[in-house]
Each structure stands twice: as C-alpha cells, then as structure tokens.
Amino acid sequence: MKNADLIHETISSLLANKIRSSLTVLGIVIGIGSVIAMIAIGQGAQNSIKASIDSLGSNLIMVTPGAQRTIGSPVSAGRGSAQSLTLADAAAITQNVSLAQNVASELSGRYQVTAAGTNTNTSVLGTTSMYPIVRNITIDQGVFLSDQHVSSLAKVAVIGPTVRDDLFGVGSSPIGQTIRIKKIDFKIIGITVAKGGSGFSNQDDMIYIPITTAQQFLSGNQYVSTIDVQAADAASMTELQSEVTTLLLSQHHISDPALADFSTLNQADIIATASTVTGTFTILLGSVAAISLLVGGIGIMNMMLTTVTERTREIGLRKAVGATQSDISTQFLAEAVALTFTGGFIGIVLGELVACAVRQLAGIAASVSFISIILAFGVSAGIGIIFDYYPARRAAKLNPIQALRYE
Amino acid sequence: MLECKNLTKIYESGGEELIVLKNLSFKIEDGEFVAIIGPSGSGKSTLMHILGALDTPTSGEYLFNGKNISEFSDDELANIRKTQIGFVFQAFNLLPRTSVLRNVMLPLVYADTPEAEREPRAKEALKNAGLDEDHFQHLSNQLSGGQMQRVAIARALVNNPTLILADEPTGNLDTKTGKIVLETFRKLNKEHGHTIILITHEPDVAEAANRIITIRDGVIVEDKKNTHSLL
Ligand SMILES: Nc1ncnc2c1ncn2[C@@H]1O[C@H](COP(=O)(O)OP(=O)(O)OP(=O)(O)O)[C@@H](O)[C@H]1O
Numbered sequence: 001m002k003n004a005d006l007i008h009e010t011i012s013s014l015l016a017n018k019i020r021s022s023l024t025v026l027g028i029v030i031g032i033g034s035v036i037a038m039i040a041i042g043q044g045a046q047n048s049i050k051a052s053i054d055s056l057g058s059n060l061i062m063v064t065p066g067a068q069r070t071i072g073s074p075v076s077a078g079r080g081s082a083q084s085l086t087l088a089d090a091a092a093i094t095q096n097v098s099l100a101q102n103v104a105s106e107l108s109g110r111y112q113v114t115a116a117g118t119n120t121n122t123s124v125l126g127t128t129s130m131y132p133i134v135r136n137i138t139i140d141q142g143v144f145l146s147d148q149h150v151s152s153l154a155k156v157a158v159i160g161p162t163v164r165d166d167l168f169g170v171g172s173s174p175i176g177q178t179i180r181i182k183k184i185d186f187k188i189i190g191i192t193v194a195k196g197g198s199g200f201s202n203q204d205d206m207i208y209i210p211i212t213t214a215q216q217f218l219s220g221n222q223y224v225s226t227i228d229v230q231a232a233d234a235a236s237m238t239e240l241q242s243e244v245t246t247l248l249l250s251q252h253h254i255s256d257p258a259l260a261d262f263s264t265l266n267q268a269d270i271i272a273t274a275s276t277v278t279g280t281f282t283i284l285l286g287s288v289a290a291i292s293l294l295v296g297g298i299g300i301m302n303m304m305l306t307t308v309t310e311r312t313r314e315i316g317l318r319k320a321v322g323a324t325q326s327d328i329s330t331q332f333l334a335e336a337v338a339l340t341f342t343g344g345f346i347g348i349v350l351g352e353l354v355a356c357a358v359r360q361l362a363g364i365a366a367s368v369s370f371i372s373i374i375l376a377f378g379v380s381a382g383i384g385i386i387f388d389y390y391p392a393r394r395a396a397k398l399n400p401i402q403a404l405r406y407e
Numbered sequence: 408m409l410e411c412k413n414l415t416k417i418y419e420s421g422g423e424e425l426i427v428l429k430n431l432s433f434k435i436e437d438g439e440f441v442a443i444i445g446p447s448g449s450g451k452s453t454l455m456h457i458l459g460a461l462d463t464p465t466s467g468e469y470l471f472n473g474k475n476i477s478e479f480s481d482d483e484l485a486n487i488r489k490t491q492i493g494f495v496f497q498a499f500n501l502l503p504r505t506s507v508l509r510n511v512m513l514p515l516v517y518a519d520t521p522e523a524e525r526e527p528r529a530k531e532a533l534k535n536a537g538l539d540e541d542h543f544q545h546l547s548n549q550l551s552g553g554q555m556q557r558v559a560i561a562r563a564l565v566n567n568p569t570l571i572l573a574d575e576p577t578g579n580l581d582t583k584t585g586k587i588v589l590e591t592f593r594k595l596n597k598e599h600g601h602t603i604i605l606i607t608h609e610p611d612v613a614e615a616a617n618r619i620i621t622i623r624d625g626v627i628v629e630d631k632k633n634t635h636s637l638l
Pocket residue numbers: 405418419420425427446447448449450451452453454497
C-alpha cells in the first residue's frame with residue numbers, strides 16, 4: 001500500500017465516521033486542555049505568591065508589637081495593635097546585634113491625602129533611610145528619605161507610582177510639589193519604581209515619610225509598628241531571630257520569653273507556609289486535571305468499544321479484498337495518530353487560551369510548561385494507541401471470516 | 408485449478424461441535440463455470456469462504472493451483488485474495504458511509520493499481536454488474552438491496568480475477584438485472600477463461616453453469632455436468 005493511498009484511506013475513513021472521530025478528538029481536547037490549563041494555573045499561582053513574598057525583601061526578620069500577657073490570662077490584644085516597640089529598640093538592634101545587616105523601622109497608617117484639588121485614601125508609612133534596601137524598593141525619580149530627613153523631622157514625602165497617578169495624573173512628574181496629609185504639607189522628593197500590584201500590601205500605592213515626622217504629627221506617640229531586621233544571608237536568619245529576641249527581652253526587662261510583648265516573624269517561615277499552601281493548591285488542580293484526563297479517556301474508550309464491532313467487520317472486509325495485516329495496522333495507526341495529534345494540538349491551544357484568560361482576568365502569571373505539554377501529549381498518544389490502534393491490530397490478526405462475523 | 412481433499416469444517420459453539428463440512432473431496436479445473444446448490448444451512452457459504460482463501464478448514468487439504476494454502480501465512484493469503492480471487496459475499500459487506508465508487512476501488516488500492524486506472528476500471532466493473540451511473544457517487548447505505556448486490560459484484564470483478572466466487576449473486580435482483588449479471592459471468596468465463604463458482608437457489612441460475620454440485624448437510628450428494636437442457 002502506497003503512502004498516498006494510506007493517507008487517503010485514513011482521511012476518508014475518518015470522514016466516513018464523523019461522529020466517532022469528532023467525539024474522540026473532543027475527549028482528547030478536554031483531557032489535554034485541562035491538564036495544561038490546570039498545571040499552568042497552579043504553577044502561576046505558586047509563582048505569584050512567591051513573587052509577592054519576595055517583594056517584601058529578602059532574609060527578613062519582622063518584629064511586631066504584641067500585648068504583654070499576664071500569667072494566667074489567655075487574653076491578648078491583637079497583634080500590632082499593641083504599642084511596645086520604639087525607635088530605641090531599633091537602635092539597640094543596630095548597635096548590639098552584629099548579625100543584623102540592616103534595620104528599618106516602620107509606622108503605618110491610612111489617611112486621606114490631598115493635592116491640588118484631588119485626593120485619595122492611601123497608606124502612609126513612616127520609615128527610615130534603610131527601608132529601600134531592606135524592602136527592595138528602587139527610586140524612579142528624585143531621592144528616598146535620608147537620615148538627615150529623619151533626624152530633622154522633615155516634612156518630605158516619597159510617593160509610589162499609583163499615588164502619583166491618582167493625585168497628579170498618569171506619568172506626571174510631581175517632584176517638588178506638595179501633598180497634604182492630616183492638614184500638614186509634605187514636599188515630594190521622590191517617586192518609587194512600580195513593582196506591580198502584588199497581593200498583601202501594594203507598595204506602589206504608598207507614601208513614605210520620615211518615621212519621626214509620622215510619630216510627631218500623625219500618630220502622636222513614640223511607638224513603631226514594625227522593625228525589619230535583615231540578615232546577611234539565609235543561613236544566619238535563625239540565629240539572628242534568637243539574638244533579636246534575647247536583646248529585646250532584656251531591653252523590655254522581661255525574663256520569661258513566654259511573656260514577650262513583641263513577636264518575631266522569620267521570612268523563611270512565611271515562604272515555607274506559603275509553599276505548602278500553593279503546593280496543596282497545585283496538587284488539587286493536578287487532581288482535577290487528572291480526573292478530566294481520565295473522563296476524556298473513558299469517553300474515548302466508550303466510543304471505541306461501541307464501534308469495535310463495526311470496525312472489526314470493516315477490517316475483515318478490507319482483508320477479504322486483499323489488505324495485509326500491516327496494511328490494516330498502518331492505516332489504524334495513522335488514524336490514531338491523526339486523531340490524537342489533532343486533539344492534542346487543539347487541546348494545547350485551548351489550554352494556552354485558558355491560561356491566557358486567567359492571566360488577563362485573575363492576574364495570575366499562569367504559564368504553560370513544556371513538561372505539561374509532554375505529559376498531556378504522552379497520555380493522549382497512549383489513549384489513542386490503547387483504544388484505537390491496539391484493538392485494530394488484534395482484529396487484523398483474525399481471518400476475514402472471523403472478523404466479518406465478529407459480534 | 409482447485410482441489411479439495413477430505414475437507415472438514417467444524418464449528419464449536421457452547422461446548423457442542425457442529426460439523427458443517429464432512430470430508431469433501433472434489434476438483435474444479437480452470438475455466439469451469441460451477442453452480443453450487445443445496446438447502447439453507449447445508450454449508451455452501453462455509454465452503455465458499457474456504458475456496459476464497461478467507462477461512463481455513465478444520466482438517467483436510469485445499470490445493471489452490473497445486474499449493475496447499477491451508478499452510479500459507481496471512482500475508483500470502485492476502486496476496487492470493489487481492490491478485491487472483493474476486494468474492495461476492497452473501498451479505499455484500501460494503502464499507503459503510505462510503506461512496507459506491509470508493510467501495511469498488513478498494514481492492515485496487517490494496518493491489519497498488521496506478522491511481523489513474525482505478526476510476527475507469529471501477530466504472531467499467533459497475534457497468535458490467537448492471538448498476539446505473541446515477542448511483543456511482545451514492546453512499547453505500549443509501550442503496551437498495553439489489554443495488555448493494557451489484558456494487559458487491561462490481562467489487563469482485565474490478566481486479567480482473569481468474570477465480571470469481573459469488574454467494575447468491577442474484578438473490579436480490581429482478582429477472583432482468585439478474586440476467587445482466589449472469590451474462591457478465593458467462594462472458595468472463597467464455598471469453599476470458601475465468602473460473603466461476605456461484606451459489607444459488609434458483610434452478611434457472613444454476614442452468615447457466617456447466618456443472619452443478621449439490622450439497623446437503625455438508626456432503627456432496629450430486630455432482631453432474633449440466634447439459635443446458637433448459638437453454
Ligand atoms: N461462525 C459459526 N459458528 C457456528 N456455526 C456456524 C458459523 N458459521 C456458520 N455456522 C453454521 O454452519 C452451518 C452452515 O452455514 P452456511 O452459512 O455455510 O450455510 P449456507 O448453506 O450458506 O446457508 P444459506 O443458503 O442459508 O446461506 C449453519 O448451520 C450455521 O449455523
């Protein structure tokens with residue numbers, strides 16, 4: 001049998017059985033499409049979460065206030081609502097903990113901010129000059145807050161690009177202009193580079209002012225809401241965490257660590273927790289995909305089993321008019337390949353489209369991985385061969401009369 | 408030349424043995440025109456399938472041109488079927504949802520006949536089988552029983568085989584079309600020397616043959632030269 005005849009015979013056989021062909025392709029499309037889309041979404045979510053954790057900075061220990069518990073009372077005020085950390089604590093860490101590479105204090109609050117006729121409600125963060133290093137912020141225009149600004153309680157502000165867009169218009173350059181927070185005018189000295197909205201705290205929608213200014217004019221007390229301590233590397237984080245804890249306990253004259261009026265959070269722990277969560281998420285999506293693949297496979301199997309009688313007769317007939325076993329096997333292999341490749345191709349395109357839609361609509365960086373394509377294709381080729389080619393090959397071994405009489 | 412020696416076919420169904428052909432021995436020379444008659448269930452089709460290299464006997468020998476083809480491999484049998492035998496099935500066995508022309512061209516595809524020759528030869532065969540040209544593009548399942556029968560006959564003729572086996576080829580045809588088909592067979596036999604074996608119930612169809620073999624319960628009860636008394 002010539003190749004041209006083989007192709008012709010395969011195509012006309014597929015067209016003569018349009019419903020069977022299209023349902024088989026559909027089964028493969030659903031199976032492959034869902035595997036590819038689900039894996040893309042799962043990995044995208046994992047990457048998005050990891051990116052937003054990374055955007056916090058790297059190798060960070062975050063110290064937040066916590067209400068001091070009295071012995072016997074389980075009641076605790078909410079974390080962060082307590083006031084127990086001061087700039088003196090931050091200074092002590094800088095001075096006494098040699099593992100602390102950089103230290104930045106934060107005092108956050110939300111205020112209505114106005115500028116030349118427009119206004120917005122946004123986060124105002126009092127902080128120190130180390131903040132950009134510790135939290136991975138880069139300056140787009142102008143400068144960030146300096147130690148000089150902090151010590152002199154300067155009324156200057158660095159704004160994020162979202163704030164700039166909201167108050168002054170997209171892409172404008174408002175350096176030197178004034179914004180008003182709680183009836184106090186701040187001069188804009190810098191704009192940060194956009195990091196992209198990432199989950200928890202959007203660093204683009206933020207105004208940075210000297211922490212001392214924030215204490216004096218906004219909160220009216222000497223407390224801070226977070227002290228970020230950065231380790232030199234990931235290996236020293238645990239040790240750094242315990243040193244910071246020991247130092248602050250002695251600073252606050254607390255002898256029992258259980259009664260600490262602050263808590264420390266190790267970034268490595270956050271990442272570990274988050275990756276457990278996203279790992280579970282990926283397994284969940286993977287299972288959904290596997291089930292879809294199974295359902296698609298069963299659909300194909302059904303299709304093939306219901307038509308096996310007719311197919312076996314067809315094989316008997318072809319053999320009766322002179323087809324050899326290899327003519328039959330080759331034709332049915334070509335058919336299986338045509339069906340699975342068509343289905344596989346459409347499935348990949350569909351999976352890519354779904355991933356694209358998720359990217360656009362949900363903001364998850366879903367990207368189709370090569371592995372998932374290989375996996376999905378392997379499975380669909382397997383299905384095609386097991387359910388289409390293999391029974392045909394077996395039928396081709398029967399003599400024509402056995403095949404024609406097949407029930 | 409065909410020769411059967413002690414040909415036996417036994418079917419097993421549900422633990423019971425059914426002996427369909429019992430120790431048949433006979434010879435058919437090249438160029439003969441043979442009719443096989445006998446009551447329903449007597450084993451005619453079963454015998455034809457063996458003669459057509461479509462099925463194998465349980466025991467005994469079947470010599471096709473002097474070779475015992477019961478010992479042939481699957482591919483060797485396929486080769487004999489596609490080059491030397493044309494078979495008309497009692498149940499037609501056309502490819503479903505496929506055009507008449509493609510059905511008739513199917514043996515040519517497996518025989519690697521040059522593409523350009525296929526359609527003219529298929530049309531020629533269909534004409535010899537008495538099918539109207541209007542139906543050539545119809546799908547096989549849009550045909551009447553008689554039309555399907557003519558397509559099945561055309562498919563058996565298209566390869567120009569030296570041995571034509573036809574199982575009830577006129578069973579679904581009216582007298583006039585039946586005559587066209589028989590005329591074609593007779594012509595192939597007389598002018599081209601092809602061997603023709605057909606099964607029939609109708610005495611006047613059997614009359615067309617030169618030899619009539621009667622089978623009953625798997626044994627040959629009569630094997631006689633036809634004197635064309637009715638012609
Ligand atoms: N695959 C099979 N398994 C079991 N028995 C079979 C099988 N094929 C045929 N038979 C039996 O063999 C016997 C002969 O069948 P065959 O088809 O040869 O009859 P026939 O002479 O062609 O009859 P008809 O004139 O009705 O076509 C029947 O009794 C049938 O039941």
